[in-house]
Amino acid sequence: MGERLAVVSGGETGIGAAVARALVRDGCDVLIVGRRADVLLATAERVNAECGRPGAAQAVSADLTDPEQLGGVVEAVAGRPVDVVVNNAGGYLGGDVSTLAGTAAHWRTNLDANVLTAVLLTEALRPALRRPGGRVILVSSIAAQRGGGGAYSAAKAALHGWAYDLAGQLGPEQITVNVVSPGYVTGQVLGVNGGSVLGR
Template sequence: MTRLAVVTGGGTGIGKATAGMLAGEGFDVIIVGRRPDVLADAVKWIGPQATAVTADAADPAQIPAVVEAVAGRTVDVLVNNAGAFLPGDEETLEGVAARWRANLDSNVLTAVLMTTALLPQLRRPGGKIILTSSIAAQRGGGGPYSAAKAALHGYALDLATRHGGEGITANVIAPGYVTDSEFFLGRMTPEGHQSRVDATLVKRAGVPADIAEAVRWLVGPGGSFVTGQIINVNGGSVLGR
């Protein structure tokens, strides 16, 4: 039977590139996101192996739609890519609380809920869990976004520890500055772009395909002995830790 991958945040950017790569590797791919029109465009781009599920992965009531789409099949790969940098008014304690909760929901709860729901169906042995973090988790600068992405590191280490004996691996990919995504939509200036490029050792921005290639390695034979790791894909903006 064809292998199955689930990719959250699969309609744009890194998630879309990852889903397209997995389809090219022969996987059936379920992409999950909140906007049906964006998902529909992504399915056309990925091809007939892709199926879209409209769901907010931070809402427990919407997760069963993804489980239903899996339809009892074994999940070989789960890529928890959903997440966003969410600004907010922090002039009051209420505003601080609202912004932190929103960032934690978007970046952490999405991964926790989807992983928990699909864990019973992950392949044993051989299942792969991948979480998309950020360079911000390691160098700060993003406020609650940095903290939320850092929380994924601890979560992945816990998953790796708890489920390694079942042959399931869990790893984090921490991208640096990546263009061709919606992350900086409306927030990036030419000066900001250049400063981020200058901060790399390779003097270029990343693109979603760079992250998808790291996923390709992790889900392939070469990644079978890799678990509990934070894999930096940032052009040298932050050196290895």
């Protein structure tokens, strides 16, 4: 068991899986959180094998848009201080915007996936964040600054405003809050199978 614990949402594939792998290699235990239990388990097993640290990465299945499911994540923490929370869950979610009802559903879906997941996970783990020294990372997108993604761009931009608020609240407890805004990243850069382009 490592001395530090990290929680990574959306860690099944792409950027999240690469972050989980880097944290395990750096000596952290990592809880990889996402909705797809089978993919999560496969990722955790692969990360453990690649890093030579059996059991360091654990899969935790939860829909982070559902407040009722956050209890499972807190339970998996098992009372340990949480050193790092990486809010990576989300992505561009398409939808039918040919009607007002469709537009409303499309916007709500993107806001839930990209903003609400980060808010609920961070708030659920807030009491467990290590003091001093905890780290909260929000994964945004270059689309937050440049546009081009409609509801997705707006949702990612919302993370930046919230980060200022959260940093003001957690800073006095010596917990940092940062936002990273990747552009397009290839699978080869991430060290995952295939060379498909993975956007945030």
